[in-house]
Amino acid sequence: MALIECPDCTHQVSTLAxxxxxxxRPFSPPGEPVEFSRTATAIGQxxxxxxxxxxxxxFPPLFFVVVIVVVGSLALRLSR
Ligand SMILES: [Zn+2]
Numbered sequence: 001m002a003l004i005e006c007p008d009c010t011h012q013v014s015t016l017a018x019x020x021x022x023x024x025r026p027f028s029p030p031g032e033p034v035e036f037s038r039t040a041t042a043i044g045q046x047x048x049x050x051x052x053x054x055x056x057x058x059f060p061p062l063f064f065v066v067v068i069v070v071v072g073s074l075a076l077r078l079s080r
Contacts, residue, residue, distance in 0.1 A: 003012045011022035019026045056063040 002015045004015050006013050006020040006023060006025055008025045009020065009023040011020055013020050013027070017027060052066055056066055
């Protein structure tokens with residue numbers, strides 16, 4: 001386990017740490033972080049999708065509200 005110096009507070013931090021324990025600066029160790037955040041985002045979207053689906057099954061009228069919101073957010077994404 002190697003130690004690196006935090007760029008913000010010069011605290012010695014493990015290269016395995018995701019954030020500086022002294023000042024809280026987030027680290028992105030080479031190789032994994034992008035993949036990890038992508039995976040975390042995908043999992044988060046899947047979980048929220050399942051929650052929305054369950055809510056739609058419980059309250060059918062909500063389905064139309066969700067469709068409107070999803071179409072609206074997709075339109076926003078495409079317009080950027
Ligand atoms: Zn720090």
